[in-house]
Amino acid sequence: MPHTYQYPRAALTVDCVVFGFDDGELKVLLIERALEPFKGQWALPGGFVRVDETLDDAARRELVEETGLKNVFLEQLYTFGEVYRDPRERVISVAWYALVKLSDHKAKAATDAANAEWFSVSKPPRLAFDHADIVAAAHARLQGKVRYQPIGFELLPAKFTLSELQHLYEAILATKLDKRNFRKKVLGFGLLLALKETRMAGRSRPAQLFRFAADKYEKLKKHGFNFEL
Amino acid sequence: MPHTYQYPRAALTVDCVVFGFDDGELKVLLIERALEPFKGQWALPGGFVRVDETLDDAARRELVEETGLKNVFLEQLYTFGEVYRDPRERVISVAWYALVKLSDHKAKAATDAANAEWFSVSKPPRLAFDHADIVAAAHARLQGKVRYQPIGFELLPAKFTLSELQHLYEAILATKLDKRNFRKKVLGFGLLLALKETRMAGRSRPAQLFRFAADKYEKLKKHGFNFEL
DNA sequence: TCAAAAGTGTTCTTGATACACCCATGC
DNA sequence: GCATGGGTGTATCAAGAACACTTTTGA
Numbered sequence: 001m002p003h004t005y006q007y008p009r010a011a012l013t014v015d016c017v018v019f020g021f022d023d024g025e026l027k028v029l030l031i032e033r034a035l036e037p038f039k040g041q042w043a044l045p046g047g048f049v050r051v052d053e054t055l056d057d058a059a060r061r062e063l064v065e066e067t068g069l070k071n072v073f074l075e076q077l078y079t080f081g082e083v084y085r086d087p088r089e090r091v092i093s094v095a096w097y098a099l100v101k102l103s104d105h106k107a108k109a110a111t112d113a114a115n116a117e118w119f120s121v122s123k124p125p126r127l128a129f130d131h132a133d134i135v136a137a138a139h140a141r142l143q144g145k146v147r148y149q150p151i152g153f154e155l156l157p158a159k160f161t162l163s164e165l166q167h168l169y170e171a172i173l174a175t176k177l178d179k180r181n182f183r184k185k186v187l188g189f190g191l192l193l194a195l196k197e198t199r200m201a202g203r204s205r206p207a208q209l210f211r212f213a214a215d216k217y218e219k220l221k222k223h224g225f226n227f228e229l
Numbered sequence: 230m231p232h233t234y235q236y237p238r239a240a241l242t243v244d245c246v247v248f249g250f251d252d253g254e255l256k257v258l259l260i261e262r263a264l265e266p267f268k269g270q271w272a273l274p275g276g277f278v279r280v281d282e283t284l285d286d287a288a289r290r291e292l293v294e295e296t297g298l299k300n301v302f303l304e305q306l307y308t309f310g311e312v313y314r315d316p317r318e319r320v321i322s323v324a325w326y327a328l329v330k331l332s333d334h335k336a337k338a339a340t341d342a343a344n345a346e347w348f349s350v351s352k353p354p355r356l357a358f359d360h361a362d363i364v365a366a367a368h369a370r371l372q373g374k375v376r377y378q379p380i381g382f383e384l385l386p387a388k389f390t391l392s393e394l395q396h397l398y399e400a401i402l403a404t405k406l407d408k409r410n411f412r413k414k415v416l417g418f419g420l421l422l423a424l425k426e427t428r429m430a431g432r433s434r435p436a437q438l439f440r441f442a443a444d445k446y447e448k449l450k451k452h453g454f455n456f457e458l
Numbered sequence: 459t460c461a462a463a464a465g466t467g468t469t470c471t472t473g474a475t476a477c478a479c480c481c482a483t484g485c
Numbered sequence: 486g487c488a489t490g491g492g493t494g495t496a497t498c499a500a501g502a503a504c505a506c507t508t509t510t511g512a
Binding site: 163180201205206208 | 489
């Protein structure tokens, strides 16, 4: 059924910048466009917002439909509204960024209908629309946020070693960190629980596994605690 | 001319949380709604986005139309998209926050067409729609941002005293600050220029006037400088 | 001379940085 | 036994926090 309005209305979409961490690198998940415009080019997963769903429902729905991802950390980023950002017509895009435990989801994305691939954030392919700007904004947000909120854990498996955590921070912030200082600080928060397991990687000494005490963090947060790396 | 679309589309608006500082208090500018729904209630200045203007053009246009304010600091806050946030139909609102030098603009707002008034942020009136949530989000953003970006100056006249600056920070952050430490730190950045003037307030010792060296800050920022209060 | 806000330094404590060697394992 | 990454402590330095009195003006 067609719908009629007195004034022309912009179309409304959501686009998601999905970050993952693998191979010591920060990655972003892109899909290959099947339709014009920008057919065959890489773009962010996303699509039109239905009139009866919230923006974050729309973002989650598109993630499932286009990448098979669900139950991910998702946060609104920014709304992009340049007049000619879409060559077809006026389209406003509410951009989101998501953090996924790539270890859990790697297989899924590859087998889904749409052609989806992980790319290094530092050398992405040419992107459709203004999606390069959106990725840049998301990356900047992640770099800022990771310093004072324990969201890095969303990118790691539930059990991880301190070295993995450090390498994650080094990849996100694009810096080198001192091992001893990093461990001292991060353990000082008392939010990492040492498990009774270790992990062997290669032919080196096995590493202690930890998990993040999310429940404990939630309690502390209410009392004005700040996770500041 | 009416416009027809295959799928129903949400309407798109912008809403602005305009902050000012006066009388030692952080204030927010509200307008009284002339039409239903929420007729007679206080609400944020804002309105529909035209199909041929960017989101920030729309926000600036609405500010001029409804409050007479122009050339203000304006930054996107968040996009609110609950399905029933407007009782008439689906309306997505891209919210912005603005900082104004109240000293310059006080008169204007009062004489404009719409009934506009400044309210204390800490005791606002009942607000239309979800505007109370928007104000709360803007306040939280301001509290966060003011710590690491020199945006406080947008709320003060071009010439100000250190005490005024301190009281501004105290009002925004809702804390007391130590006078000597505050002055030491803020002068330490080298971004405040002492003018050759003083200001007399009441029957006390005249205070040194300063202005913010915005140009100097812009240069430093490019080299990774951080204004951290 | 009093009231009111402006202005000014030092000490102490805390957190940040810099830095080098031994350990457990697989090959 | 050697290569690989895991694990550990101390000394220095910089920044933050706490704190009280003198100055200038108008009334």
